[in-house]
Amino acid sequence: MKPKHQRLILALVALAGVAGAGVLGASALRDEAAYFRTPAEVKAGKAEVGEPMRLGGMVAAGSIARQADGVTIRFVATDGKASVPVQFTGIVPDLFAENSGMVADGRMRADGVFVADRILAKHDERYMPPQMGEMPKNMKLVPGE
Amino acid sequence: MHAYANPTRFLAIARPLTPWLLGLGIALLLVGAWAGLALVPGDYKQGETARILYVHVPSAWLGMGGWTALAVAGLVQLVWRHPLAGIAARAIAVPGMVFTALCLATGSIWGKPTWGTWWEWDGRMTSMLVLLFLYAGFVALTMGDEGQRQGGTLPRGAAVYALVGAVNIPIINRSVVWWNSLHQGPSITLRGSSIDGALLWPLGLTLLGFSLLFGAIVLMRMRRIIADNRVAARLRRMADEES
The missing domain is CATH 1.20.5 (Single alpha-helices involved in coiled-coils or other helix-helix interfaces)
Structure with missing residues (x-):
C-alpha cells in the first residue's frame, strides 16, 4: 500500500x-x-412550578385578552397538542400576534398559568408579498413535527 | 486534478479568470441589491426588514461553504500533499471569517425588530458564533508560521483543525431541526422554497454574486501568496549566490 x-x-x-x-x-x-419547551412538554411534567424556563408556542387564535390594568395581557400558547395559558405585563414585540409564534421567559405558577417576564416573537420560515398574507392552516412551529 | 496542482498551470487559469469573476460578481450584486431593496415588495408580516435576507443568506452560505472548502483543502494537503491545497486554505480563511461575521451582524440587526432581541443563545446563533471562533483559531494557527514562507503548505495541526472543525457545519445546518430554536426553520429545502417566488429571485442574484465575488477574492489572495513565495525563493537564491 x-x-x-x-x-x-x-x-x-x-x-x-x-x-x-x-x-x-x-x-x-x-x-x-433546546431553546424553549413546548406546551406538550410542560403538560408532560417537564416544568416545575417556580423554575425559570422558556415556553415556546403559537398564540392561539382569539386568545389575546388585555386585562383591566391596561398593561397586562393573557393569551394561550399552543403547539397543537396541548396549550398553556400565559400572563405577561409589559411591551410585546411588533410581530407578536395571534396565530403566530412566540417564546416567553418566565415560570409556571402553581395554578398552571405561565407568568412571563419577557416575550419574543418567533418568525416562521415563510416569506411572501403582502397581498398573499393569509396564514395557511397547516402552520408548524416546532420543527420536525 | 494533479495538472492543476502545479502553481504555474494554476496561475495560467486564475489570472484571466479573476477579472471575470470579479466583474460578473459585482454586476450581479448591483442588480440583486437594486431588485431586493427597491423592486420587490416587503414581506407581508415583517415589512421592509425582510430585505436583509438578500445579504444574510449569502453570508451564511459563504461562511459555511468557506469552512467546507477549508476542510477539503486540509484533507487534500494531508493525503495528497498538493502544493495548492495549503495556499487555497490560507486564502479562504479570512474571507470566510468576514462573511461569517457579516451573517451574525445582519442576523442580529434583523433579530431586534423581528424577535425583539439582538442576541439569544439558541442553537443556530450559538453554532454560528462557534464557526466565527473556529475561523479566528485557524487564522491564528496559520499566521506567520514557517509554511507560509515555504510554498504555502499548512502546518499539520492546522490541516487537522480544519477537518475537525467541519463537524460544526452539519450542526449549524441542522440546529433548527434538531432543537427548538428562536431562529426559524429552513426556508429553502430540497422540497422547495417557503420564500414566495416574488421575493426569492433577487436572492438568487445576490447569492451567485457574492459567491463569484468570494471566488475572485480567494483567487486574488492565492495569487498573492504564490507571488510572495516566489519572491522569498528568489531572495533566498540570491543570498546563496552572494555567499
Whole structure:
C-alpha cells in the first residue's frame, strides 16, 4: 500500500470518528440545547412550578385578552397538542400576534398559568408579498413535527 | 486534478479568470441589491426588514461553504500533499471569517425588530458564533508560521483543525431541526422554497454574486501568496549566490 493510500484511509477513519462523536454529542444535547419547551412538554411534567424556563408556542387564535390594568395581557400558547395559558405585563414585540409564534421567559405558577417576564416573537420560515398574507392552516412551529 | 496542482498551470487559469469573476460578481450584486431593496415588495408580516435576507443568506452560505472548502483543502494537503491545497486554505480563511461575521451582524440587526432581541443563545446563533471562533483559531494557527514562507503548505495541526472543525457545519445546518430554536426553520429545502417566488429571485442574484465575488477574492489572495513565495525563493537564491 502506498503511503498516500495509508494517509487517505487514516484521514477517512479519523473523520468518521470525529463525525460520529459530533452526532453522538448533538443527540445527547437534544433536550439540553433546546431553546424553549413546548406546551406538550410542560403538560408532560417537564416544568416545575417556580423554575425559570422558556415556553415556546403559537398564540392561539382569539386568545389575546388585555386585562383591566391596561398593561397586562393573557393569551394561550399552543403547539397543537396541548396549550398553556400565559400572563405577561409589559411591551410585546411588533410581530407578536395571534396565530403566530412566540417564546416567553418566565415560570409556571402553581395554578398552571405561565407568568412571563419577557416575550419574543418567533418568525416562521415563510416569506411572501403582502397581498398573499393569509396564514395557511397547516402552520408548524416546532420543527420536525 | 494533479495538472492543476502545479502553481504555474494554476496561475495560467486564475489570472484571466479573476477579472471575470470579479466583474460578473459585482454586476450581479448591483442588480440583486437594486431588485431586493427597491423592486420587490416587503414581506407581508415583517415589512421592509425582510430585505436583509438578500445579504444574510449569502453570508451564511459563504461562511459555511468557506469552512467546507477549508476542510477539503486540509484533507487534500494531508493525503495528497498538493502544493495548492495549503495556499487555497490560507486564502479562504479570512474571507470566510468576514462573511461569517457579516451573517451574525445582519442576523442580529434583523433579530431586534423581528424577535425583539439582538442576541439569544439558541442553537443556530450559538453554532454560528462557534464557526466565527473556529475561523479566528485557524487564522491564528496559520499566521506567520514557517509554511507560509515555504510554498504555502499548512502546518499539520492546522490541516487537522480544519477537518475537525467541519463537524460544526452539519450542526449549524441542522440546529433548527434538531432543537427548538428562536431562529426559524429552513426556508429553502430540497422540497422547495417557503420564500414566495416574488421575493426569492433577487436572492438568487445576490447569492451567485457574492459567491463569484468570494471566488475572485480567494483567487486574488492565492495569487498573492504564490507571488510572495516566489519572491522569498528568489531572495533566498540570491543570498546563496552572494555567499
